[in-house]
Amino acid sequence: MSNDHTTAGRSDSDALDPDERERIARRYRDESPVESTENRGVYRRIRDQILSDKKAIFGATMVLLFVFTAMFAPMIAPYEQDETFGINQEPNSYSEGDYTGNGEIDRVWHVLGTDSFGHDLFTRIVFGARISLLVALTTVAFAFTVGTAIGLIAGYYGGLIDELLMRYVDFQWAFPSIILAAGLIAFLGGLGVTNVVIAIGVAFIDDFARLVRGEVLSIREEEYVLAARAIGTSDRRIMTKEILPNAVAPIIVQMTLMIPLAIIAEAALSFLGLGVKPTTPTWGLLLAEGRQYINQAWWISVFPGLAIMVVVLAFNMFGDSLRDAFDVKQSEVSEK
Amino acid sequence: MKKYIAKRVLNALFVVWLVATVVFFGLRAIPGGPVRTMLGAEATEEAVNRMRAELGLDQPLYVQYVEWMIDLMTFDLGQSLTSGEQISVMMASAVPRTLSIALIGVVVGLGIALPTGIISATRKGQRSDYVATVAAFLGLSMPAFFIGILLALVFGVWWGVLPIVGYAPLQEDGIVEWFRRILLPGISVGVPYAAVVMRMTRSSLLEVLDAEYMRTAKAKGVGRTTRLYKHAMQNALIPVVTVAGIQIALVLVGSVTVELVFGIQGIGRLLVDAILDRNYPVTQAVILLVASIMVFMNLSVDIIYTFLDPRIRYGDEAS
Amino acid sequence: MTMLQIENLRTEFETPRGTVTAVNGVDLHIDNGEIVGLVGESGSGKSVLAQSVMRLVEDPGEITADELLFKGEPLLEKSEAEMTTIRGNEISMVFQDPMNSLNPTITVGEQIAETVRLHQDIGESISLPAEMKRKIIGASKASESWRRAIEMLESVQIPHPESRATDYPHEFSGGMRQRAMIAIALSCEPDLLIADEPTTALDVTIQAQILEELHSILEVFDTSILLITHDLAVVAETCDRVNVMYAGEMVERATTRELFSNPQHPYTQALLASTPQVETAVEELEPIPGTVPEPIDIPYACHFAPRCPEAKEECFEVDPAFRRVGSEDHEAACIRRDPVDGEVIENE
């Protein structure tokens, strides 16, 4: 019944033909409607969003400053990391003595004071950044590599592999990360950076494995993966071209949020005396030392604590902005 | 629902068994064997063998394993290598200390987190949200032991109103003294916990406030406060409970380090000392204990779910 | 009497990409006891229009209108507290997706009883503690509101309403959920029911039942209904009068019979020509070329012009005023139509 109506009303003689209509319609808009929606893809949008977020700018700046400090520690630190001066000197005080060995009395400024061994606190903190950065990056890289591989395979293939992985994740879930790391240190039987990296790295595997598995499980159900299978795409190509690119955002966010956790974990292990060797300059050890002198020299624990806080805060803020920009849910990534 | 709970309980038991087994074999897989590591490289072969016999390590592996399982089921955790004390006795004194800290931590944490999370979500974008969010970031960025040191410094050293060393058992010294000693450590572990839970509360509530059924409630003429507490809260709490449960781990980890700050002989100290002394029986006992607490927490979360989520309560998880 | 009188309603959203004018100067009126249809494709602004009437549009939405009268009273001048007493009581709404529109953690019975308590003076406390208590330990089965909830479930044909009332929404099937939504909406015998795509998520056999339900509501409760849908056949079967919307604007309105037997606006005609129908085997459908414009700062006058087979240059420049194009108050907004009796209705 409806077909008769298209020609109702005026005869079409004075109507515009479709091309002409399109030409006129174009005059009224600068671009076609398709072009007016963002054209440059997601990355530019994310960049713009991050640049417009004060939290992100602060985070990124502080992170860069931290990395820079760690890389150029010998140049930034005023003294050698093992040089000793007067012990328990207050912030903004001076040590006097022959520190250069040239027979003259030097007057040495300690902006943050000295610790109970007489190390310049600022120097120790600057060098401590190196351990923190090293441990953070290596542990997260390790946990990411192993965890993502496990999660991807388990999530995609399911079945027995998945079942085994999930039991393992349940198992690891039973251990708070530091406890697991402490247990591993006991197992590995000794202190040192390598053992700390292995211990924390292993303790973080489950976070990545669980995240990636969850992402894969949900992406695997997407219609575009079904569409890829329908054209005959191989499993490997589906995993690398269809699934992983869509799981990148939460993985990146998880990585930026795991770095501060690794920094805290390293500091906690060192604080407990289960981390690096006691002479190494690290923030955790300084805090442990400061705890003993809390009545006499508050600065030994407060400044390294603040250093941890600022760096962790910076990473957290940056990671949080990334999450907003990538539109990843709070519940998707874990922060503990 | 029965099936759901049965499944969860079975899973929990399975995990505890798995942990016990892994700890058992892990211990025996230590390069060079635990006894050699314990006694040091200089120990004579004879001394090592005597020690192995004492610990039952000379028996076939399966016999050891069965005995270990039987011991566990009878709560016989063996003896400390350094003091010869029964480990169960050591635990009996350490566990209440750690749990006291954790308890205060959780109470303080939830006490801060839930109200701020709710305020922050309902006033999204306003000044109070901003302040709460920044505070949460700070809380998230300070490890418990640093907070502990700061609190000890301020309230103990500078202000001198609270003791900063030691623990006072509840039964012997009364609740006031117990509380005075446990308050600062409790707050120290509670603050990072509060930060995590608050952020989850905020985001979860924001998501729920956006849900279609909230629009239905508004369209029915339900007032703002009733919408928030009656219609939104229970739905929003479902993910919060997960996080609050899992993050008990954060409180336990915090306790371990904070015990060191405040000189409290809890399980954290026990563990650290045991590891440093290579006191393997104690190490494995503590690890097993912590893992069991975590498994129990996860199980509790699963059971709380059944109260919060009618979809689980009435048995069809799948949909 | 006029139940709802809308003149020149605009709802705009400020976005970083420009102003989205979801509803662009729309007129609509509903008389007592009428079922009025509002048809349009996605992006036509029909749902936003419905939510604007109830003032449910969230930030950053801005509603303005020359007139938004409900039973003669201006809704835009009401305070939020006054709106709260109107919503669910005098005007109520049924949404498209019955799964997500019901609260998963509150029993169906309580979701209905709550509405009754809120708006009817039955002596039950609606304070927060009282409501929380009901939520946690369940409402009293002896209370008046619960009894009413069961009656409502019964009147929307839910079998065994007493036990069904204590069920949670996930225990209901799709069709039953939509019935429950209708029960909530009708529990206070509203004067106006706005049903926004109430059957879109349902199977045809269930859709048929729900549409029948709407008809019987009209008889039993004497409620005016605004039925919003994209499905012409649903409107044709259900409504007394029809309004057709396109890209934020109203383009044609008439009684149902008149509109479907004598569609006048080129959009309505094209829409009918592109709709496949069960009753007749059609050789060829005539689709409308192009796509619906995004409602952001549309610069040309008639929003349909770029897709219209009859467009001429004027159509892009001159705002089409409504004109009488047939019998029974049949009006269309198209400058290519000669007005009947020369009557052109200015809409500014």
Added chain:
Amino acid sequence: MSETDMTDVGVEGTDRNSNEDPLLQADGLKKYFDQSDGMLDRLLGPASKVKAVDGVDFELGRQETVAVVGESGCGKSTLGKTLLNLHDPTGGEVRLDGTEIGGLSDKEMLPYRKEIQMIFQDPLASLNPRQTVGDIIKAPLEVHGIGEDDAERTERVRSLLDRVGLSPDYLERYPHQFSGGQQQRIGIARALALEPRVLIADEPVSALDVSVQAQILNLLNTFQEEFGLSILFITHDLSVVRYIADRVLVMYLGEIVEAAPVDELFENPKHPYTQSLLSSVPRIDPKERSDRITLRGVVPSPMDPPSGCRFHTRCPVVIPPDEWPGTEEAFRFAFRFRNQLLSGEIDVENIETHLEATTGRVTTESVADEVIADAYPGSPENLPGEKRDAIESAALALAKGNDEEAASIVTEAFPSPCERRMPTEHRHASDHAVRCHRLDPSAPGEPRRIGADDA
């Protein structure tokens, strides 16, 4: 492979005498889904299975469009995916141009994917958001090694875009930058890149507006002629079926209940389910409206489908047994009572509370009366005596809590041939097949009354 209790006569193509094999053919195709989740579930109880597709036969001829219609959950979408081996079939055969392809592994299936392609319901969801339109359409060419090099493939993609009515310049854009209709055109371009002979279209227009829907439907029609495509069109929308299909299969609970050429099916539907489905579709033209046949009762779970004819629990014309003494209507009322009782829809506790609240006293007798009033449409007065007694004693048993006794009383008293035996396929015309006992050819002359003893 096909079930023993089913005839092996398939629902055949338009022309039975054609010597050409059908292009795509399914025989007794089944797909069950295992509902258990993980080891523990299996430990705690036997796995329940959803019988999504349960013994489907059909043929798709060359250049033919066959539509599969049914309501949500009837298994039509699963059928499409199982044909493509996107689900492993649980049983039955699928033949593509005479070659068995059912249950092939992904690798074995690869060469056949060139022949049989699919388009999806949600155009945006079926396109990877991280890939450009060019990448998406090029993927099938790469996977199947078509084209010498990337440049040649890109050229092919450009011409495909042009053919589906999109500008070839859109190559570098992402799916979200297009409207729904344009996205579906991209999906079609991807499916056609391999120049398949069969296209399975799973609700391809359900997510689109009518005006755009017509564009896509016309596009599919054009391609059918141009490429000689055969299309299996899965949809819930009967109006779309009328427009696009040559032949229609109606699905209910995993089975095909009726199959006929499109005009025949719409003008002369035979199966009571098809009839009620058709009567439910709203119509624009008031002259075309007929009385609705409203279905009662709940849709049974596909995990435990009813015995015999799966539709018997809701069928408005269910058949009484031969020895039934009363009217057909009386039987249907009794049968409805029976089905409500068997499906557990009668809630005695609830009736008790209701009585308690209204009358204040609850006796077994009053509960039984209420059960009958509640679940028996009308009054059982017009039932023959012994049958009325059966209703009453069943209600009484139920009131006493003897659910099993009540169940066996009603099963005994109100049997129907429909529940006993699976209906065999009856050919109403050479190309119109129905599975309904009412039309069973084994009761010639009197199709409306079939004896129970021929089961």
